Every structure is written in C-alpha cells, then in structure tokens.
Amino acid sequence: MIEVSGLRKDYGGTRAVDDLSFTAPSGKVTGFLGPNGAGKSTTMRMVVGLDRPTRGGAAIDGVRYRDMAAPLRTVGALLDTGAVPRGMTAAAHLRWVAAAARLPDRRVDEVLGTVGLSDVAGKRVGAFSLGMRQRLGIATALLGDPGTLLLDEPVNGLDPEGVRWVRTLMRSLAAEGRTVLVSSHLMGEMAETADRVVVIGRGRLIADTTVADLVRRGSGGRVRVGGPRAESLAAVLRDHGYGVEAADGAAAGGQDGTASLVVTGAEAADIGELAARYGLALHELTPERPSLEDVFMEITGGSAGHVFAPAAAVTGGER
Ligand SMILES: Nc1ncnc2c1ncn2[C@@H]1O[C@H](COP(=O)(O)OP(=O)(O)OP(=O)(O)O)[C@@H](O)[C@H]1O
Numbered sequence: 001m002i003e004v005s006g007l008r009k010d011y012g013g014t015r016a017v018d019d020l021s022f023t024a025p026s027g028k029v030t031g032f033l034g035p036n037g038a039g040k041s042t043t044m045r046m047v048v049g050l051d052r053p054t055r056g057g058a059a060i061d062g063v064r065y066r067d068m069a070a071p072l073r074t075v076g077a078l079l080d081t082g083a084v085p086r087g088m089t090a091a092a093h094l095r096w097v098a099a100a101a102r103l104p105d106r107r108v109d110e111v112l113g114t115v116g117l118s119d120v121a122g123k124r125v126g127a128f129s130l131g132m133r134q135r136l137g138i139a140t141a142l143l144g145d146p147g148t149l150l151l152d153e154p155v156n157g158l159d160p161e162g163v164r165w166v167r168t169l170m171r172s173l174a175a176e177g178r179t180v181l182v183s184s185h186l187m188g189e190m191a192e193t194a195d196r197v198v199v200i201g202r203g204r205l206i207a208d209t210t211v212a213d214l215v216r217r218g219s220g221g222r223v224r225v226g227g228p229r230a231e232s233l234a235a236v237l238r239d240h241g242y243g244v245e246a247a248d249g250a251a252a253g254g255q256d257g258t259a260s261l262v263v264t265g266a267e268a269a270d271i272g273e274l275a276a277r278y279g280l281a282l283h284e285l286t287p288e289r290p291s292l293e294d295v296f297m298e299i300t301g302g303s304a305g306h307v308f309a310p311a312a313a314v315t316g317g318e319r
Pocket residue numbers: 011014015016034035036037038039040041042043185
C-alpha cells in the first residue's frame with residue numbers, strides 16, 4: 001500500500017504538488033491521472049525518494065523510502081526511460097542494477113523474459129525504440145520482485161500490442177497482491193486497466209474513487225427513458241423532484257404520446273419503479289454514461305481550486 005499524506009512540493013515560486021493525500025491499496029491497479037504538468041511525476045519521484053518534499057510525506061507499507069532496508073525489493077519504479085546510458089546493453093544495465101541491489105543474476109534473465117526483450121538483451125540501449133526502452137524500464141522496476149510498483153506513463157511509445165501487454169502485466173501484478181500505481185493522461189487506457197483512480201490537477205486532489213463511480217458521477221445521473229404516455233411519465237417524474245427534458249430537443253409527446261425523455265437526478269431503477277407504480281409502460285430505459293475521457297475533461301478543465309467531490313474519504317495516516 002502506498003500512502004501519500006499532506007505532500008507538497010515547491011519549485012521556487014511554483015507549487016508542483018499541493019497538500020496531496022491519497023492511498024493506493026495493495027492488490028489493485030490505481031490510475032494516477034491528470035493533465036500535463038499536474039504534478040504526477042513529481043509526486044511519484046517523492047514517493048521513491050528522488051525528490052525531497054517541501055512538506056508531508058509518503059510511505060510504502062508504512063515505511064518511508066529512505067528508511068527501507070532493501071528498497072528495490074520493496075518498490076520498483078519506471079520514472080525516466082531516458083536514464084539508461086545509451087552505450088550499455090540491456091543485459092549489462094540490468095546486471096549492474098541487480099549487483100547494486102544485491103539481487104541474484106538469474107533475475108536479469110527472468111525479467112528480460114517477462115518483458116519480451118530476451119532476444120535483444122545483448123543490444124545497446126541506444127539502438128532501442130522508445131517502446132523497447134519502456135520495456136527495459138519495466139524490467140528494471142520488476143528486478144527486485146517488489147510488492148509495490150510505480151509506473152510513470154508506461155504505455156508511452158508502445159504500439160497497440162505493447163499497450164495490451166502492459167495492461168495485462170499490470171492486472172496480473174495486482175492480482176498477485178501487489179500495489180500498482182500507474183500514471184497516465186490517457187483516460188481510455190485507465191478505464192480498461194485501473195480499479196481506482198486518483199485524479200489531480202495543478203498539484204491538488206480532484207477525485208479519489210473507482211473508475212465506475214467517476215463515470216457515474218460525471219454523468220449527473222442522466223437516464224434516457226421513453227414510452228407511449230411520455231407526458232404522464234414526465235409529470236410523475238417532475239412531481240418526484242427529478243429533472244425532465246425532451247430527448248434530442250424534440251417536444252415531449254408525439255401524436256400517439258410516445259416520446260423519449262432525458263431524466264436527471266434519478267437512477268434507472270428509480271424511474272422503473274415509478275413507472276410501474278403509476279402503470280406507465282416503458283419502451284426505453286437507458287442510463288447515459290459519458291466516457292471517462294469526458295469526465296476527465298469536465299473535472300480537470302476548471303480552476304486549480306475546483307474540487308470534484310470524492311466518493312471515498314481521502315485517507316492518509318499521520319506520520
Ligand atoms: N525540477 C523542476 N524544477 C522546476 N519545476 C519543476 C520541476 N519538475 C517539475 N516542475 C514543475 O512542476 C509542475 C508539475 O510537473 P510534473 O512533471 O510533476 O507534472 P506531470 O503531471 O507529471 O506532467 P506530465 O504529464 O507532463 O509529465 C510543472 O509545472 C512543472 O513545470
């Protein structure tokens with residue numbers, strides 16, 4: 001489990017991370033989302049001790065990075081794929097990291113196999129594509145077989161097959177009980193991969209919730225509903241305090257009274273129950289769900305001070 005509490009980072013006059021608290025639980029993939037410059041990389045660097053917080057802190061399974069006896073066996077990170085010297089081969093780089101962390105050499109072959117780089121292990125990193133460097137970065141993160149992984153934009157530069165591979169890898173790492181925190185500005189990717197999402201904007205927490213809940217909240221509970229006695233249905237719904245509009249701008253109530261409505265503030269089940277109670281047949285009852293992309297734009301598009309009500313309490317223990 002990763003716990004970030006009251007984390008702040010100032011670079012001169014720029015507040016890159018602003019009193020940020022969240023928890024990434026073990027056994028789950030937590031998506032760390034935000035537009036460019038939101039503070040994702042800075043937060044991840046502070047979690048693994050590469051940057052010193054101005055205030056607050058972070059811990060992995062209750063231990064701060066600098067207090068860890070064997071950091072690479074505890075947490076693996078993919079933070080900067082340009083960090084490997086271009087003249088080094090993939091295998092030499094991994095052997096060097098393994099030796100520094102007192103990890104057995106056999107781990108090098110194992111992780112090269114895991115990321116699909118065994119055939120190019122003897123090639124210089126300078127000749128690698130961006131996607132291959134990403135795979136090498138992931139191999140380095142996995143070297144110590146850590147229980148926690150932080151991956152900063154791991155699908156950057158990967159082709160669709162590579163993207164699928166990373167997604168499957170993250171899911172299986174979480175299924176093994178590991179903590180996976182993965183940053184991205186690609187919403188669609190997170191919708192497929194993450195169990196939970198932490199969304200930040202200008203260094204501040206905007207949402208900390210499940211993917212499903214984020215989409216549900218973003219929709220404002222819009223449900224499309226239609227039937228032969230649309231006007232009666234609209235009246236009943238309004239009487240119960242729900243918002244009702246004609247769908248697609250059409251006037252509610254066709255010649256035979258059939259029309260589609262868009263209802264706000266109600267779940268589909270509420271509408272179905274009411275319709276049954278008043279004997280109104282329904283021909284259509286469809287919750288409208290925006291894409292995660294839409295919700296993301298909606299909640300990060302505003303000012304830094306805009307707070308999207310989190311569904312779950314933001315946790316973060318005091319240390
Ligand atoms: N070393 C640094 N010195 C000064 N400012 C920095 C430094 N690192 C980051 N920043 C600033 O902190 C803010 C957050 O940057 P950060 O790279 O953490 O965001 P990000 O969410 O990871 O963005 P991206 O998706 O573009 O990588 C930005 O305004 C950035 O310019």
